[in-house]
Amino acid sequence: xxxxxxxxxxxxxxxxxxxxxxxxxxxxxxxxxxxxxxxxxxxxxxxxxxxxxxxxxxxxxxxxxxxxxxxxxxxxxxxxxxxxxxxxxxxxxxxxxxxxxxxxxxxxxxxxxxxxxxxxxxxxxxxxxxxxxxxxxxxxxxxxxxxxxxxxxxxxxxxxxxxxxxxxxxxxxxxxxxxxxxxxxxxxxxxxxxxxxxxxxxxxxxxxxxxxxxxxxxxxxxxxxxxxxxxxxxxxxxxxxxxxxxxxxxxxxxxxxxxxxxxxxxxxxxxxxxxxxxxx
Numbered sequence: 001x002x003x004x005x006x007x008x009x010x011x012x013x014x015x016x017x018x019x020x021x022x023x024x025x026x027x028x029x030x031x032x033x034x035x036x037x038x039x040x041x042x043x044x045x046x047x048x049x050x051x052x053x054x055x056x057x058x059x060x061x062x063x064x065x066x067x068x069x070x071x072x073x074x075x076x077x078x079x080x081x082x083x084x085x086x087x088x089x090x091x092x093x094x095x096x097x098x099x100x101x102x103x104x105x106x107x108x109x110x111x112x113x114x115x116x117x118x119x120x121x122x123x124x125x126x127x128x129x130x131x132x133x134x135x136x137x138x139x140x141x142x143x144x145x146x147x148x149x150x151x152x153x154x155x156x157x158x159x160x161x162x163x164x165x166x167x168x169x170x171x172x173x174x175x176x177x178x179x180x181x182x183x184x185x186x187x188x189x190x191x192x193x194x195x196x197x198x199x200x201x202x203x204x205x206x207x208x209x210x211x212x213x214x215x216x217x218x219x220x221x222x223x224x225x226x227x228x229x230x231x232x233x234x235x236x237x238x239x240x241x242x243x244x245x246x247x248x249x250x251x252x253x254x255x256x257x258x259x260x261x262x263x264x265x266x267x268x269x270x271x272x273x274x275x276x277x278x279x280x
Contacts, residue, residue: 002037004044011044014163017149021105024149028156035082038161043236045164046085054087057245058118060144062165063157064223064249067215081217081249082157083227084165091245097141097173098276103259106168107147110254113195113265114247115213115220115272116142116172121242123228132228133183133221138175141195141265141272142247145169146254170247173275191219193269195251200262211252213270220248 002010010027017024027033027041050056062082092101103109120137127135147168150159160166178186190213198205217223224246231239240246257263257279265274 002033002040004040007037007040007044010041010162011048014041014149015045015048017107018147018164021107022149023107023151026150026155026159027162028159033156033158033162035158035161038158039234039236041162042084042165045162049087054089056085057088057091058086058247059227059240059244060084060086060165060167060170060247061223061227061249062160064216064226065211065251065253066217067211081223081226081230082161082165083230084161084167086167086170086245086247090167091170091172093172094275094277097273099171100278100280101145101169101171103145103257103279106145107149108153109168109257110146110148111197111257111263112144112146112209112250112254113197113211113252114142114144114250115190115216116140116170117220117224117246117248118175119240119242119244119246123240125232125239127228129187129221129225130184132225133186134180136178136183136186136221136224138177139186139272140175141173141267141275143171143263143265143275143277144247144250145171145257171275171277172245174273176272187219187221189270190221193267195268195274196266197252197255198264198266199255200264205264208255209252211250213251216249216251223248 064081123135145168146166193213197209262278
């Protein structure tokens with residue numbers, strides 16, 4: 001386990017790299033860095049950000065799409081995904097499902113489609129998957145801009161957890177309120193749905209990535225359950241609470257994004273509108 005002084009040094013280095021748009025070597029390359037060490041660094045960063053006035057608004061689930069991360073050798077421990085806190089400074093709601101987003105200062109940005117849940121009530125500790133679905137107030141489509149301070153996106157899972165979970169920004173589309181009936185079928189509906197991610201290319205668009213909800217730990221609702229279980233093992237962090245948003249994991253491989261590009265998404269199998277985002 002890292003000494004608190006070392007965790008603080010790493011936290012300040014990561015915050016500086018983010019603020020100044022600078023890369024740094026992976027923390028794991030400097031010596032052993034465990035998953036527990038990474039969460040201690042993440043906790044230190046979160047405490048600093050809160051002290052500076054940022055407001056926690058939810059959590060981001062990472063490494064939930066086993067298809068892509070296993071291929072890259074990036075899988076969590078014991079089948080568990082990772083998670084990172086989300087703050088108001090990097091979460092934005094997009095009007096009419098279209099908008100403009102700056103990439104200024106973003107380190108090696110990539111884009112990935114996700115489904116976002118907002119919790120209407122806190123789930124009980126041992127809630128069933130159906131009971132967990134009943135806690136969801138609404139769902140929405142989101143595009144996450146992931147960033148990486150490590151050269152060429154080479155890192156271990158612990159490095160990613162420490163570095164904000166690689167979170168850069170989250171753009172959330174129009175929320176869809178869930179009825180009791182829709183919650184009852186939500187696990188399977190999302191598992192059976194798919195999304196496409198396309199980039200502007202002259203007069204048309206080029207399909208860059210696509211994926212299914214079933215690839216997100218079998219369904220984004222299961223990703224939410226895994227997050228709840230993971231938090232139950234981490235006494236230093238609060239459990240899920242009413243009002244939080246949860247970004248449940250990438251449906252498709254993260255794709256490099258540059259200023260001047262426009263990206264669009266489209267869903268099949270679930271009534272979520274796609275997003276149309278231009279980058280500067």
